[in-house]
Amino acid sequence: MKMFDIIARKRDGKALTYEELEFFVNGIVSNKIPDYQTTALMMAIYLNGMSRRETSELCMLMANSGDTLEFSDEYITVDKHSTGGVGDKTSLIVAPVAAACGLTVAKMSGRGLGHTGGTVDKLESIPGIIMDMSMEQFEDNYKKTGLCLSGQSGNMVPADKIMYALRDVTATISSIPLIATSIMSKKLAAGAKNIVLDVKTGSGAFMENPEEAFDLAEKMVDIGTANGRRVSALVTMMDNPLGRTIGNSLEVLEAAEILKGEHVGSDLYNVSVALAAELIHMTSGKTIGEATETARKKIKDGSAYKKLCDMIVAQGGDASVIENGDGLKKPLYTHEIISPEDGFVVSIDAKTIGIISMNLGAGRSKKTDPIDYSAGIRILRKPGEELKKGEPMAVFYSDIKDMSELEKKYLEACEISDTQLPERKLILGRVTKGKIEEY
Ligand code: URA
Numbered sequence: 001m002k003m004f005d006i007i008a009r010k011r012d013g014k015a016l017t018y019e020e021l022e023f024f025v026n027g028i029v030s031n032k033i034p035d036y037q038t039t040a041l042m043m044a045i046y047l048n049g050m051s052r053r054e055t056s057e058l059c060m061l062m063a064n065s066g067d068t069l070e071f072s073d074e075y076i077t078v079d080k081h082s083t084g085g086v087g088d089k090t091s092l093i094v095a096p097v098a099a100a101c102g103l104t105v106a107k108m109s110g111r112g113l114g115h116t117g118g119t120v121d122k123l124e125s126i127p128g129i130i131m132d133m134s135m136e137q138f139e140d141n142y143k144k145t146g147l148c149l150s151g152q153s154g155n156m157v158p159a160d161k162i163m164y165a166l167r168d169v170t171a172t173i174s175s176i177p178l179i180a181t182s183i184m185s186k187k188l189a190a191g192a193k194n195i196v197l198d199v200k201t202g203s204g205a206f207m208e209n210p211e212e213a214f215d216l217a218e219k220m221v222d223i224g225t226a227n228g229r230r231v232s233a234l235v236t237m238m239d240n241p242l243g244r245t246i247g248n249s250l251e252v253l254e255a256a257e258i259l260k261g262e263h264v265g266s267d268l269y270n271v272s273v274a275l276a277a278e279l280i281h282m283t284s285g286k287t288i289g290e291a292t293e294t295a296r297k298k299i300k301d302g303s304a305y306k307k308l309c310d311m312i313v314a315q316g317g318d319a320s321v322i323e324n325g326d327g328l329k330k331p332l333y334t335h336e337i338i339s340p341e342d343g344f345v346v347s348i349d350a351k352t353i354g355i356i357s358m359n360l361g362a363g364r365s366k367k368t369d370p371i372d373y374s375a376g377i378r379i380l381r382k383p384g385e386e387l388k389k390g391e392p393m394a395v396f397y398s399d400i401k402d403m404s405e406l407e408k409k410y411l412e413a414c415e416i417s418d419t420q421l422p423e424r425k426l427i428l429g430r431v432t433k434g435k436i437e438e439y
Helices: 001-009 018-029 036-050 054-061 091-100 121-123 135-145 158-168 177-189 210-226 249-259 268-282 290-301 302-314 350-362 404-413
Strands: 077-082 106-108 147-151 194-201 230-237 332-337 344-347 376-379 391-397 414-417 427-432 435-438
Touching: 001 018, 001 036, 001 054, 018 036, 018 054, 036 158, 036 177, 036 350, 054 177, 054 210, 077 091, 077 230, 077 268, 091 106, 091 121, 091 147, 091 249, 091 268, 091 302, 106 230, 121 249, 121 332, 135 147, 147 404, 158 177, 158 414, 177 210, 194 210, 194 268, 194 427, 194 435, 210 230, 210 435, 230 268, 249 268, 249 302, 249 376, 268 290, 268 427, 290 302, 332 404, 350 376, 350 391, 350 404, 350 435, 391 404
Parallel strands: 077 106, 077 194, 106 147, 194 230
Antiparallel strands: 230 427, 332 391, 344 414, 376 391, 427 435
16 A cells, blocks of 8 residues: 555545555554645645545554553543633533542643634643553542543653644644544543543634534544543634633633632633533433532532542642632732723624733743733623723733733724623523534
């Protein structure tokens, strides 16, 4: 078999066989296929797409290209993935709620890059916590508390690492089959039998328009179910930041507040409960309505909050800091953004806010950049809320003294109107095996 012929077949719109896909994945991982041929094939996939069978087979081959996790059947394992957003700390809420229901969450998460954050960075703002742990410690922890959130192990899905890095520099990121296989290969390798996906759409998301987001959701559900997992996806809005905080320690504290029963009915609460309900529904036989009630109850009775504290302690962290923030690094400076006019907030562009937060020190523009765990933004006036001229509408936190340029960008990112617009939908729909429900 020759890589040249595989590229030519995909260029001509043919479906690749299992053997051809296997040749490709084995070839890139063993360094036998040069980057120019890998990128040529990915461009041909970008232009001509892939069938259901090809997508599912490529994904499984990628998932098995490195280490994989396996769990004994005594654990009901669940996982959650978000396609990335601004202020998205739902993993810190969904995982403890699921664990409080007796489900096992042994989840490997990523770090943030660009305008989106990562669960590992958020948790690393907690003094003492260990996110890069050995496999033995990972196992000990999920067996003990039912909940372990860690960084990615060294050699999981190497095929995706190679493909993703090349896609990033060859304009082939935004291909639905390549995104679907990239995300789902990591989920399949991570071993959980039950998976909920939060596919974001809007200005702060990968998939800016809802049709593409539903398409991606459908493909990912399809791949997961074809490979023996229970998978459902919610398509949720990411045109405004989720919740009121962006930045690592700020987001941990906001997630802790939700788990302590605060902010009931907020956007963050509603999306988190809906995602947790999917996992409860698929593992218990409860209806979505009953599962939603269960998720709410686990927040209200404090058991989910206790799970988060137990997890932090098991990972060597100081759980007392999430009580009220004492013990977390504080920023050198805070800066209030003052409303220039009376009115109502219509929207706050999520992507711009993510970039401002990154520039305040909370994120990285390249993988090796250091981050400031205390930096970020607190939004005081969210879309739909009233503004009074001269009153603070947001607060910046940073070790950088001069925040005036970023303040200008924040004001530009906020659309203000004289009239209050009707509330917009947060959850656009749900995708399960062979079924799309638009809300
Ligand atoms: N996230 C991933 O992990 N892979 C993609 O291709 C896009 C988003």
